Amino acid sequence: MRIFPENISTYGQEIDNLFWLIFVFAFIAFVISLFVLIYPLFKYHYKKSGKAQYITGEKKTHFKWIVIALVVLACSDFVIMFAEHGTWAKIEQEPVTADLQIAVTGRQWNWIFTYPGKDGKLYTADDIMIDDQNSELHVPVNKNIVFDLKSRDVVHSFFLKNVRLKQDAIPGRTMKRWFNCNKEGRYEIACSEICGMLHSQMRNWLVVDSQENFDKYMKTLYEKNSPKK
Numbered sequence: 001m002r003i004f005p006e007n008i009s010t011y012g013q014e015i016d017n018l019f020w021l022i023f024v025f026a027f028i029a030f031v032i033s034l035f036v037l038i039y040p041l042f043k044y045h046y047k048k049s050g051k052a053q054y055i056t057g058e059k060k061t062h063f064k065w066i067v068i069a070l071v072v073l074a075c076s077d078f079v080i081m082f083a084e085h086g087t088w089a090k091i092e093q094e095p096v097t098a099d100l101q102i103a104v105t106g107r108q109w110n111w112i113f114t115y116p117g118k119d120g121k122l123y124t125a126d127d128i129m130i131d132d133q134n135s136e137l138h139v140p141v142n143k144n145i146v147f148d149l150k151s152r153d154v155v156h157s158f159f160l161k162n163v164r165l166k167q168d169a170i171p172g173r174t175m176k177r178w179f180n181c182n183k184e185g186r187y188e189i190a191c192s193e194i195c196g197m198l199h200s201q202m203r204n205w206l207v208v209d210s211q212e213n214f215d216k217y218m219k220t221l222y223e224k225n226s227p228k229k
């Protein structure tokens, strides 16, 4: 049985492992809190034990209920932080060499993709910008794709569920993120931040191509976008 969407990202498994770790801690905390809430309802039922006492929680014997819970929660937080810091550093902090650099911009209601033009450099005059609803973002397989994420209007969230990547796009800021896909195919790109009326239609596609097919795709883009004579 598959619980998560198919993982096509080099770091996806690490994210999934972290998910389970956090889930186990949260689940244990959930069961304990429910028990503490429900068990006294039966044990100290009015008919059996009479009227409840009013306590202010200032005595040391009362205080332990807060201190023990606090220490246990803090410890589980430290365990999670210790387990995740390697993955966090790898994905968020250590720079990777970019095999392809692109820009992704959110707008109401579409993701805009900008590829470098023939010069291979982004932010030059020959950049190619695709701004069509339901359009595809083509990337080569097994390559580091580094992208600048931006927003033109409101907060959007760039969500590649198969890559295990979700990043808010915030107006006025550029977020640099990367991913590397190890399986060819066509996968959903969604916006996971309610961003207005047609938020649910803000949907594009990530197409992971072989290098050969990607080169072909870029060639057709260059041809379409070359200046008309």
Ligand SMILES: [Cu+2]
Pocket: 106, 107, 109, 155, 156, 157, 191, 192, 193, 194, 195, 199, 202
């Ligand atoms: Cu959006």
